[in-house]
Structure formats: C-alpha cells, structure tokens
Amino acid sequence: MSVCLVTGASRGIGRACSVELARAGWDVAVNYSRDEEGAIETARLVQSLGRRASLFRGDVSSHEESRVLIENVERELGPLDVVVLNAGITKDGLLMRMSEEDWDRVLDVNLKGVYNVAKWAARAMMRRRSGRIIAISSVVALTGNIGQANYCASKAGIIGFVRALARELSRYGITANVVAPGYIQTDMTEHLPNEVKENLTRSIPLGRLGTPEDVASAVSFLAGKGSAYITGQVLPVDGGMSMGALT
Ligand code: NAD
Numbered sequence: 078m079s080v081c082l083v084t085g086a087s088r089g090i091g092r093a094c095s096v097e098l099a100r101a102g103w104d105v106a107v108n109y110s111r112d113e114e115g116a117i118e119t120a121r122l123v124q125s126l127g128r129r130a131s132l133f134r135g136d137v138s139s140h141e142e143s144r145v146l147i148e149n150v151e152r153e154l155g156p157l158d159v160v161v162l163n164a165g166i167t168k169d170g171l172l173m174r175m176s177e178e179d180w181d182r183v184l185d186v187n188l189k190g191v192y193n194v195a196k197w198a199a200r201a202m203m204r205r206r207s208g209r210i211i212a213i214s215s216v217v218a219l220t221g222n223i224g225q226a227n228y229c230a231s232k233a234g235i236i237g238f239v240r241a242l243a244r245e246l247s248r249y250g251i252t253a254n255v256v257a258p259g260y261i262q263t264d265m266t267e268h269l270p271n272e273v274k275e276n277l278t279r280s281i282p283l284g285r286l287g288t289p290e291d292v293a294s295a296v297s298f299l300a301g302k303g304s305a306y307i308t309g310q311v312l313p314v315d316g317g318m319s320m321g322a323l324t
Pocket of ligand 1: 085089090258
C-alpha cells in the first residue's frame, strides 16, 4: 500500500493532484485548512477511483500543526511515501502598498509551510530510507511579477529550499523536486480581468492557460517509479512561458 499527502487539497491544483495520484494507485491524505466541504469532495473523488482517502485539517504555516499532521497521516493511513507541498496563497499589491502583514502571511504559508511539512515528512521518510518530496512553486519565481513581490519571494525560496533538501536527503534515498506551474485556471487566477487573461494567453507559446490536470500529471510523474533518478530539479509546467519572449 502506498500513501501520499497533498497539502491544500480542498480545490484547484491540490484536488487535481489528489485525483491523479489516486488514479496512479496511491492512497491520499487530503489536507485542508478551512474548506472541509471541498476536502470531502476531493476525498470522494479519490475513493471513487478505488483508493483510500482521509481528511486532515491543519494549517501548514504552523510548525506544531504540521508535526501533528504527519503523525496523524502515518497513524491513520500508514507510512508516508510522497508529500506534495501544494498549499499556497496570494496577497498581491505593489511594494509601496504591501503591508508587513501581507508579506508575513504569504511567506508563512507558502515558504514556512513548505519547511514545516517537509521537515516532519522527511523525518519519517529518513527512518525508512525512501520518499519523494514535491513542492509547488510558480513560474513567477523565475520571472518575477508586478504586484507579487511577496509571492515571488516565497516561490523562489521554495526552489532554494528544495535544492538544499535534495542534497541533504539523497543519502536517505529521498528525492526532492519542484513543479513550477505557469498560469493555471483555478480560483487563485479566477479574479484576473479578461483582458489580462487574453494578454497572458498571447504570451504563452502553447496558446492557452494551463489546467490543474496539466500540473497534476507532472506531479504524478515525479511521484512515480519512472522519476527515481531525478532530484533537485525544477520542472516548469507553463506552456513554454518561462522560455521568455523571442527578440
Ligand atoms: P487555490 O487557491 O485554488 O488552492 C490553494 C489551496 O491551498 C486551497 O485548498 C487552500 O485552502 C489551501 N491553503 C491555503 N492556505 C493554507 C494553509 N495555511 N494550510 C493548508 N492549506 C492551505 O490555488 P491553486 O491555484 O490550486 O494553487 C495551488 C498551488 O499552486 C499554490 O501553491 C499556488 O501558489 C501554486 N500555483 C498556482 C498557479 C495558478 O495559476 N493557479 C500558478 C503557479 C503556482
């Protein structure tokens, strides 16, 4: 039996990863912070594919809640093989209008949350000398974006953090990689005005915004047997956006 944990799995990319991993044969620990209804729906989708799913409430920005999360997942579902560090938020604003509170909260959830959950998950995986850590960053970690200094910093931080983990944990048979999505159609990008979406679409070589399923396929690959020799890498899933414009 193989168990994975997806943080922030009540909707969007986290839900799609849960479903795709279930399809690939994993039992899924569905983490959520507040949206219990959404998490129940994710669990239902996993179960409809014949896999086990359990709900685990917990705020990833809390070191202690993250410790309890990993403990509870292993108690209820068994040894954790794969962790998908997906939970994330935005609090956008130009630097001069960005409050300290908005800076702190985005860094706390997106970057400290990755540290918190990865740390406790890695502790469990080290004992068994195997495991996969997959963190969801963003294309803007590589390119920057106006109005997202806090978000870009948190997502760039994830890349450095995961590369350090890849080196530290390789001797324990644990790999650590990053998936960097481009613009994906979820609640997070729902509020963008149509004009912005149209301009964005024009800047994407493949000519469309991504879907949560596009990201989930890459995550499933990194969780599977076929990626055993890949660690410390950043895999953009962005329709070619991060290649930059032709000059
Ligand atoms: P979303 O807002 O639809 O989902 C985010 C999920 O994280 C939700 O389930 C939310 O409840 C959960 N969450 C938020 N704070 C949490 C906390 N403190 N503890 C536990 N869970 C928490 O967003 P999404 O588009 O599905 O994004 C998922 C991940 O992908 C995020 O890390 C996001 O930064 C990243 N990403 C998204 C896009 C995009 O275009 N949508 C692009 C690049 C990267």
